[in-house]
Structures are given as structure tokens and as C-alpha cells.
Amino acid sequence: MQAVFGRSVEDYEREAAVEALPRVFLELAHNVVTASTAPDMLARWKDEARKSNAGAKPLVPMTAVLILFLAHAIAGKPLTYHELARTLRLRLKHDQRVLLEVSHKSGTHSQWYDRMWAAVNRLLELIDPYPGPRNKKLKGPAWEDYRKATEQPSYIENTARMLERFDELVNSILRESIKLLPREIWGEFGGAIIVDATKVHIAGSPNSSSKLGDRSNPDPLSGRYRREGKHDGKGAVTDVAAYELETAVMMWNEPGESDRFPTLVTAVSMHRPGELIGHAARLIHHHKQLGFGRFLLNVDRAYNGEKIENFHIPARLAGAELILDYKAPDLGLQGWFEDLILVDGNWYTNWMPDDLVSAGKRLRELKDAIRAARGALKGYSRSTTHTPEQIELIEQHEALLTDGPSHRTQLEKLISSRTRYRMKEHGHVDADGAQRFRYPDPKLSLVPPKPVTHRSSITVPMLVPETDAPSHIAALVPTNSPSKTKRSGSPRKPQPIKHVQKFAYESREWHKYKGMRSLVEASNRLLKKATKFDIEEPDLRSGRGYAFTYLASALAVVADNIHRIRSFFIADAKRMDAPKTRTRRRKDANGNPLPRRQPGDNGPPR
Numbered sequence: 001m002q003a004v005f006g007r008s009v010e011d012y013e014r015e016a017a018v019e020a021l022p023r024v025f026l027e028l029a030h031n032v033v034t035a036s037t038a039p040d041m042l043a044r045w046k047d048e049a050r051k052s053n054a055g056a057k058p059l060v061p062m063t064a065v066l067i068l069f070l071a072h073a074i075a076g077k078p079l080t081y082h083e084l085a086r087t088l089r090l091r092l093k094h095d096q097r098v099l100l101e102v103s104h105k106s107g108t109h110s111q112w113y114d115r116m117w118a119a120v121n122r123l124l125e126l127i128d129p130y131p132g133p134r135n136k137k138l139k140g141p142a143w144e145d146y147r148k149a150t151e152q153p154s155y156i157e158n159t160a161r162m163l164e165r166f167d168e169l170v171n172s173i174l175r176e177s178i179k180l181l182p183r184e185i186w187g188e189f190g191g192a193i194i195v196d197a198t199k200v201h202i203a204g205s206p207n208s209s210s211k212l213g214d215r216s217n218p219d220p221l222s223g224r225y226r227r228e229g230k231h232d233g234k235g236a237v238t239d240v241a242a243y244e245l246e247t248a249v250m251m252w253n254e255p256g257e258s259d260r261f262p263t264l265v266t267a268v269s270m271h272r273p274g275e276l277i278g279h280a281a282r283l284i285h286h287h288k289q290l291g292f293g294r295f296l297l298n299v300d301r302a303y304n305g306e307k308i309e310n311f312h313i314p315a316r317l318a319g320a321e322l323i324l325d326y327k328a329p330d331l332g333l334q335g336w337f338e339d340l341i342l343v344d345g346n347w348y349t350n351w352m353p354d355d356l357v358s359a360g361k362r363l364r365e366l367k368d369a370i371r372a373a374r375g376a377l378k379g380y381s382r383s384t385t386h387t388p389e390q391i392e393l394i395e396q397h398e399a400l401l402t403d404g405p406s407h408r409t410q411l412e413k414l415i416s417s418r419t420r421y422r423m424k425e426h427g428h429v430d431a432d433g434a435q436r437f438r439y440p441d442p443k444l445s446l447v448p449p450k451p452v453t454h455r456s457s458i459t460v461p462m463l464v465p466e467t468d469a470p471s472h473i474a475a476l477v478p479t480n481s482p483s484k485t486k487r488s489g490s491p492r493k494p495q496p497i498k499h500v501q502k503f504a505y506e507s508r509e510w511h512k513y514k515g516m517r518s519l520v521e522a523s524n525r526l527l528k529k530a531t532k533f534d535i536e537e538p539d540l541r542s543g544r545g546y547a548f549t550y551l552a553s554a555l556a557v558v559a560d561n562i563h564r565i566r567s568f569f570i571a572d573a574k575r576m577d578a579p580k581t582r583t584r585r586r587k588d589a590n591g592n593p594l595p596r597r598q599p600g601d602n603g604p605p606r
Contacts, residue, residue, distance in 0.1 A: 001569050004180050009570060021075055021091045028562060029070035030099055032180070036172040039063045045126040045165070059103035060088070060119035062126075066173065067100055069552065073533040073559035079552045080542035081120075085112040120543065127169060128547040129162035130221050139214040146220060147211065166547070170554035171267055171286040177561040178264055178290065185568075188260040191295030192251040193267075193287055194520040195280050195303070197244040198527065199225050200270070200553050203538040206242075209235035217241050219544050223272030230302065232274025243546065245270050245527075245535065245553050248283040249520045251298055255512050259575060262568035263519050264561045266290060270550040277306055281314040294319040294428055296502060298517060301325050304498070312497050316433040316462055321502040323513050328368065331361035333476040335496030337464040339450075340423065340437075341473060342496040344505035347437060347460060350473060351450050352421040357476055359414040360505055366411065370404045373397035415506050420444040422504060426457055433462025433497070463495055527560055 001009050007024055015022045033039070042062050068087060072079055077087075088102065089112045097104055107115070125131075130150075138146055149155060178186075204217040206224040224233025225242035233239030248267040252258070267286035269279045280303050287295070297320040303311055304324060315322060324345055335342035341350045344360040377397050380390060423437035430436075436459045442449040469477055503510040528536045533556040541552045587593055 001566070001573075004182070004569070005566065009573070012566070016075075021071060021077070021087055023096070025074040026067070026071045026096055026099070029067045029074060032176045032558065032562075033063060033066045033070060033173055035179070036176040038066060038169055038172050041165075041169055041172070042123070042126065049126060058119060058122065059105060059115050061101050062119065062123040064100040064102050065116075065119050065123050066555070070173070070555045070558055073552075073556045074562055076532050078540045078542075079533075080540070081113050081117050082109075082542070084116045085109055088112045088116060120548070124543075124545075124547045124551070127162055127166045127551075128545070129159045129166060130546050131158075132220060132545075134218050134220075134544040137215050137218055138220045143215050143220065150221070166550060167269055167282055167286065170551065170558075171289075174265065174268060174554070174558050174561070175286075175290060177558045177565075178266060180562065180565055181261070181264075185261050188253075189250060190253040191287075191290075191292035192253065192298070193248040193283075193295065194251050194298040194517055195246070195248050195283055196300065196517070196520040196524065197231070197246045197271075197276060197279075197302075198524040199231070199240075199273070199536060200243045200245050200549060201225075201536045201538050202241050202243065202544075202549060204241050206233060206239050209233060209239075219546070221272075221546065223275070225273040230274040242273055243270050243549055243553075244273050244276070245550075245557075246276065246279045246283060247520070247523065247527075247557065248287050249523045251296065251513075251516050251519060255516060259572070262564045263523060264564055265523060265557050268554050268557050270546070270553065276302065278310050280306070280311050284315055284318045284320055288318055292319070294321070296321055296323060296513070298323040298513065298520075300517065301327055304330070308495055308498050312500075313433070313462065316429065316497060317431075319429065321429065322500070323503065323510070324499070324501040325514065326499070326505075328361065328364050330499065331364055332358050333473060334499040335464065336467075336469060336473065337460055337496065338458065340458070340460065342499060343418070345499050345501035346418075346504050347423040347500075348418060348421045349423070349440065349445075349449065350470065351445065351447055352418065353447055354476060356414055356418050356421070357473075359411050359418075363408065363411040363415065363506065366404060366407055369400060373400045373404075377401075412506070415504075418504065420446070423458075434459050436460075462497055466495075526564070527557065532556075532563065533559055 001007065001012065005012055005024060006027065007015065012024060015024050046062070068084055069079055072083065072087070077083055086109070089107065089109055092100070092102065094104070132146055132150070202217070202219060202222055204219070207213070207215050207217050207220065207222060209224055219241070222241050223243065224235070224239040225231055225244070226233045226236060226239050231244065246269040247265045249265055250261065250263045252263075253260070267283040269282050271279055280299065284297065297315060299322065301324075304326065306312070312322075326344070331344055333341060333343060334345070336350065337347075339350050340347045341352065341357070342348075343352070343357050374397075377394065380386060380394055386394065420440060422440060424440065426436040426438045428435075436457055438457045439455070468474075503513060526532070528534050530537070534540060535553045535556050541549065543549070543552070
């Protein structure tokens with residue numbers, strides 16, 4: 001604590017409790033922002049946009065805006081212009097104004113409000129991907145004119161450039177918060193991350209689900225959020241106006257390693273609900289800047305649906321090996337290459353029995369059927385009388401629930417027996433995305449092996465040649481999959497890279513690592529805690545639009561990283577100071593130390 005925060009735990013807690021905006025928070029925010037490349041980037045972009053050197057020096061520099069936003073987020077204070085104006089007018093002492101290079105000029109609350117508003121908007125003009133009006137709800141011709149303007153090539157080109165600029169700005173600050181960790185603690189982290197998106201609610205009603213409809217929100221390009229599916233609101237009354245914050249969260253090297261390093265956010269991005277294409281690749285790019293050549297990437301099924309050129313190929317070339325789950329239609333046979341088949345994300349020899357190939361898909365169908373049966377029985381339980389048809393259905397559901405566990409055990413045994421046909425990784429993924437595998441021992445095979453050659457290993461390229469399925473496995477290609485079909489009618493599959501993952505699907509190891517997705521859920525809950533800066537509460541932000549929302553949310557993530565580091569230090573100190581129980585000197589007849597007497601149930605409270 002002393003080395004990183006400049007204060008002991010006691011001094012930190014006292015200062016945080018007594019001061020309105022603790023000096024330690026302002027100093028931390030200043031150190032993190034100024035150590036990043038953000039000030040240099042802002043200066044460069046300002047020079048590029050400046051038409052001349054005329055004009056007075058601003059009373060509130062753009063770097064001070066970032067520092068104040070971050071200090072407020074650490075303190076859990078709102079990022080409203082009124083609250084920021086109070087800080088500038090009343091909370092900053094002389095030396096703090098010098099630190100931030102904020103003018104010592106006096107002024108009323110209204111004047112400081114206007115100065116802060118102008119400073120924020122000078123900053124946002126340099127990075128806003130979606131410039132436009134945000135002071136009224138656009139309707140009729142006003143919305144039509146603006147919508148057409150956003151479809152012009154120049155606007156689209158500027159949006160892409162500003163999104164890249166914005167991501168680089170906030171991630172450069174985020175990386176500096178991670179660097180607060182001492183080197184020995186950071187060295188414990190192996191580089192594995194979990195990627196997920198979480199809702200950032202904005203004020204106002206959601207816009208029309210049709211891009212042609214009038215706007216109902218002052219932020220004309222904001223999206224609609226729904227909890228189900230892809231989170232892209234379809235027009236239901238339960239939809240809310242929102243964006244989605246995309247985060248990459250550190251994953252433990254092994255389950256349960258909570259005491260080795262804190263689970264920090266290593267990269268951020270933001271998009272409209274459901275429009276996540278390309279954002280995972282951006283997070284990977286920024287995560288790699290922390291120095292990782294190879295790492296595990298844990299994602300949910302939403303990312304599997306992306307085109308391979310937008311997610312799977314960039315992830316593979318970046319050195320990421322995936323941990324995936326699949327939709328039911330994607331299970332089973334997923335691809336083939338020479339004498340290998342891809343089944344549920346792993347390469348196997350193509351003489352693996354058909355019942356093992358389909359075991360994963362049948363297990364998913366069984367789980368879904370059991371879940372549906374439980375739901376149906378719960379519905380029927382609300383009524384005391386049933387028709388004969390309902391009674392028959394109830395009996396079928398009850399029989400499924402009775403026999404389901406034994407069927408599940410059988411299928412799980414089939415999945416585990418795939419090991420004897422599974423190809424073994426031989427080294428790491430190459431720079432071009434190819435990977436070498438060793439063949440399993442043919443003596444372990446329960447069916448006669450039929451290899452194309454007698455080789456002991458094979459290199460599978462990232463993109464395999466598109467060939468027809470071998471005749472003996474063509475029947476296993478799902479008819480409802482997005483398979484391409486030749487004129488002759490023979491089925492062909494998309495590139496296997498879309499489904500390749502690190503661990504054998506449904507194996508104990510896969511469950512062990514897939515289960516660590518709870519870390520990203522816990523991270524999202526921390527970002528929404530009311531005791532800190534709740535990113536989902538729109539009343540804590542007064543600025544409108546994507547740019548203000550993203551900047552406020554991203555700096556809240558930086559602030560939460562700092563809180564997590566502090567919490568880790570305190571927990572680590574408690575672990576070090578935990579009393580150690582000394583072995584008793586007295587021993588029994590066999591020479592073993594006698595156990596210590598435990599306190600009774602009626603003893604004093606602990």
C-alpha cells in the first residue's frame with residue numbers, strides 16, 4: 001500500500017472518510033493519467049485539428065478533464081457538470097490546481113459549470129465517433145437529414161478513425177492502472193482473459209427499433225437493449241436505451257487462485273447493444289500490448305457467431321487459444337482435414353465411431369429436454385385437474401426425469417472415451433495459425449485404424465482446403481447447419497477454425513476453465529455497485545452521447561481496477577498476518593502430537 005498508494009492502509013481509510021475529494025484519489029488519478037500516453041495523444045490530435053495558434057489558454061486543460069473524471073470515479077462521485085464545477089470551485093486547493101494546471105481564476109458556480117462543459121466538449125471533439133446534435137429529439141426531416149449524413153462515406157470513415165482513436169486513449173490509461181501492481185504479483189498472471197459485454201443504461205426512452213423511425217432519445221444513435229438473445233432490442237416495452245461495455249477480465253491460471261493476483265480489467269471497448277462484431281478482436285489487440293504472446297481466451301456463444309475473419313482468425317493469429325461453448329446445431333461433426341475430423345472443437349482421427357461423434361449433441365439435447373420437462377411439470381402443478389392428453393404428457397416428463405440421469409451418465413462416458421481418438425497438441429500454435437498434432441496410440445483404438453499414411457504427426461493449417469466430406473462421415477454433417485452444398489449435393493462445412501478450441505468439450509478440464517466465466521460476471525457486478533461508481537446508473541452522468549458515456553464508463557473501469565488492487569493488498573496483508581496454530585509438544589503413545597481442544601458451543605463470540 002505504501003509503495004503504490006503513498007499511504008498506509010490506516011492513512012488511506014482516514015483520508016477517504018474525511019475529505020470530500022480525498023487528495024489520495026486526485027494524486028492517483030494524476031499519476032495514472034500522466035503516466036499513460038493519453039496526454040501526448042491529446043496534444044497531437046489537438047495540433048492536427050488546430051487551424052491557428054490564436055486564442056487564449058484554456059482554464060481547464062483536457063488532461064485535467066481526464067484526471068477529474070477518474071478522481072470522481074474513484075471517489076464514487078457523479079460525473080455531472082454540477083458536481084465537477086463544485087470540485088473546481090470549492091474542493092481543489094492551491095497545490096492541487098497547480099498539479100492539474102487548472103486556472104486559479106475565481107468564478108461563480110455557473111461560470112465553472114460553463115468552463116467544465118467547454119473543456120469536456122473540446123476533448124470529445126477530438127475522439128467522438130458519432131458527432132451530431134444531442135440537445136433535442138430528432139424527428140421527421142431533422143432525423144432524416146442526420147441519418148443520411150451518417151451514411152455518407154466521409155462520416156463512416158471518420159467514425160472508424162475515431163473509434164480506433166478512442167479505444168487507444170482509454171486503454172492507454174487502463175494499462176497504467178494495471179501497472180500499479182508490483183512486478184512480482186503481475187508476474188503470477190499467465191495472460192488468460194474472459195471477454196464479456198455488460199449493459200450501460202442511458203437516460204431517456206429507447207429510440208425506435210427501425211432506423212427510419214423518429215428518435216425518442218436525445219442521443220439519436222443510441223441503441224435498444226433487451227436481456228434475452230443478442231441483447232438487440234426488437235421494440236418490446238421492456239427494452240431500455242443503452243450501450244454495451246465490452247471488457248476483458250483477467251482469468252486465474254487455475255480455478256481457485258484468488259490469492260495470487262487480483263482480477264483486473266485489461267481492455268475495454270463499447271458498442272450499441274448486439275453490435276459486437278470486431279470488438280473482441282480490439283480487446284485482444286489491446287490486451288496483447290501488456291506483453292502476452294500466447295494466452296487463453298474464454299468467451300460465450302455470442303462470439304462464436306461472428307465471421308471467422310472478424311474474430312476467429314484475428315484471435316488465432318494473436319496467439320489466443322479459445323474456450324468455447326456451442327449452440328446445439330453446431331455440435332457434432334464440425335469439419336475435416338485429410339484423415340482427421342473436428343468434433344465439438346477438437347481434432348480426432350476419422351475412424352472414431354459414429355456414436356462418439358454424436359455424443360456431445362445428444363447430451364445437449366438431453367439436457368434441454370430435461371430442462372423443458374421440469375418447466376412443463378411446474379406449469380402443470382398449478383392446476384389440480386388435467387385432460388387425458390396432459391396426463392400422458394406429465395407421465396412422459398416424469399419418465400424422462402427418472403431415466404435422464406442414467407442416460408446422461410452413459411453419454412458422458414461416451415464423451416470421455418473419445419480420448420483414445422483425440423489428436424495431441426505438439427507444441428504451440430504457429431505464427432501463421434497452423435498447429436502440429438501427434439496421432440494417438442493406435443493400440444488404444446477400439447476399431448481398426450485406417451490412417452491415410454503411417455505418419456506419427458500432422459500439421460493442420462489455420463484454413464484448411466475445402467473438400468467434400470469423406471463418404472463414411474458425410475451422413476454425420478447436420479442438415480440444418482450452415483453447410484455449403486455443391487451442385488452435386490454433397491455437403492461441405494465452413495472452415496473448422498470457427499469451432500476449434502483448446503480443451504476437449506464437456507471434459508473435466510473444459511468445465512474447470514469454462515466455469516471461471518463467473519469471474520467476469522463478478523467483475524460486471526463490481527462495476528455496477530452503488531457504493532462505487534455505478535456504470536449502469538445514468539443519473540451519475542450528465543453528458544449525452546456515445547463519447548461521454550464511453551469516456552465516463554471506461555474511466556470508471558480504471559477506478560475500479562484501483563479499488564481491486566487496494567482490496568487485494570488488504571486481503572493479502574490479512575493472509576500474511578493470520579495467526580498460525582503451533583503443533584502441541586505433548587504427544588500420544590504413538591508419538592503423534594495431541595490435538596488442540598476446540599472451544600465449546602457456548603463459548604464467547606468470535
